[in-house]
Amino acid sequence: MGPRIGFSLMMGCRILGHRFDFTSEGETMSWRCRRGCGAGGSKRYPTVEHARRYAGAFDRDDRRDLGRRAPLVGLFPLRLLYAVRDRRRRP
Structure with a gap:
């Protein structure tokens, strides 16, 4: 990805806001911006069920x-x- 494309993706997210997709794998919930700007992260929960429940609750439009x-x-x-x-x- 060239510098101009990365810049325009980040400006789009800065102006319009990120559109995160949330998933869970084991006890870890992860999220990534579906616009491809590179924003994302993860959080570990005490149980698989907690991670699945939070990912499902956050992953809605x-x-x-x-x-x-x-x-x-x-x-x-x-x-x-x-x-x-x-x-x-x-x-």
Whole structure:
């Protein structure tokens, strides 16, 4: 990977945020950025079940619910839009 490609991947993750994939192997949970910027890590848990449970809990894509759980500052207008739309749908 050339220096320009690595730089653009890191800028993409810096601007948009990392997209981590979580996996478990034995008592170790690992994560890597699926955009290929090189970010990642691992953590060891006391049991295999703990590592599997945490990897499963973290390895999900929450973008479908982004407007419903939007942060108050940056995406507040989106949160308001969803609240108004949901209120109109109620009988």
